Amino acid sequence: MAHPYGKYANFEDLREQAVALRRQGYSLRQIRDELKIFNNDILNQLVKGEPPPQWTKRPNAKDDLRAKARELRLQGWTYDRIEAELGCSRSSVSLWVRDLPRPEPRYTPEEQRALMQEGLARRRAADNEEREKTRLGARREIGELTDRELFMAGVALYWAEGSKSKPYDRRERAIFVNSDPGVIQTYLAWLDLLDVDRERLHFRLLIHESADVDAAHRFWAEIADVDVSVFAKPTLKKHNPKTVRKNTGDDYHGCLVIGVARSAHLYNRIDGWWKGIVAQAQSRLR
Secondary structure (H helix, E strand, O other), X not given: OOOHHHOOOOHHHHHHHHHHHHHOOOOHHHHHHHHOOOOHHHHHHHOOOOOOOHHHOOOOOOHHHHHHHHHHHHOXXXXXXXXXXXXXXXXXXXXXXXXXXXOOOOXXXXXXXXXXXXXXXXXXXXXXXXXXXXXXXXXXXXXXXXXXXXXXXXXXXXXXXXXXXXXXXXXXXXXXXEOOHHHHHHHHHHHHHOOOOHHHEEEEEEEEOOOOHHHHHHHHHHHHOOOHHHEOOOEEEOOOOOOOOOOOOOOOOOEEEEEEXXXXXXXXXXXXXXXXXXXXXXXXXX
């Protein structure tokens, strides 16, 4: 029955035989072997219009999921709930149930917003709790601070936040400016470690002109453990109407400037300490 060079004579006769075999329940492979038709295009043409026998159809593994998805949709479930319940993709859920009517909303818009806010609040609370656990764990890792550890921390702190002398503007004075209360207290503890007399310290506020200057003075006086009367005249930053300030509200206290009188020798020691730390760090990089 085979025809060389892919040429098939008597196509209608072949089709009649192929259709007869198909109706008897033959698969394409069985028809191919029976009629010796090894060209798939010709084989498909011979049985065109004839449905395959039921036994050759592969069962669809997702038929049960599709039926369940439709059942849940008719019960008023949303795509998200169906997707989570059945563990299938959203695109599959949409394909299976898109012809079904959309369920009535379970909640009013106001209720939906309230639920969303409640969910966000729970998420933020959980995130905050996790952050706090991380912070507490890290804090315990510090343990008890030795004098040398405070000394090294203070040197790095000053060189990061303190005033530095420049070749074009030599100012060998220890002046420190910061807005973080913890940083200020650490710096003061460091000065105490260096036996810098508190009588040599002078304090000045650097703050926006629209802020509550008196309240800021009281805040920093408590942080630095000094009397409000020791503060010099504050430096007020003029308001620029073109900018939108973010440092506003009760938490804004400006910056505290701490200067040390007769501090040229102290400044040069800080400079040397820092260069010593840098030299040691550089040796680790080689």
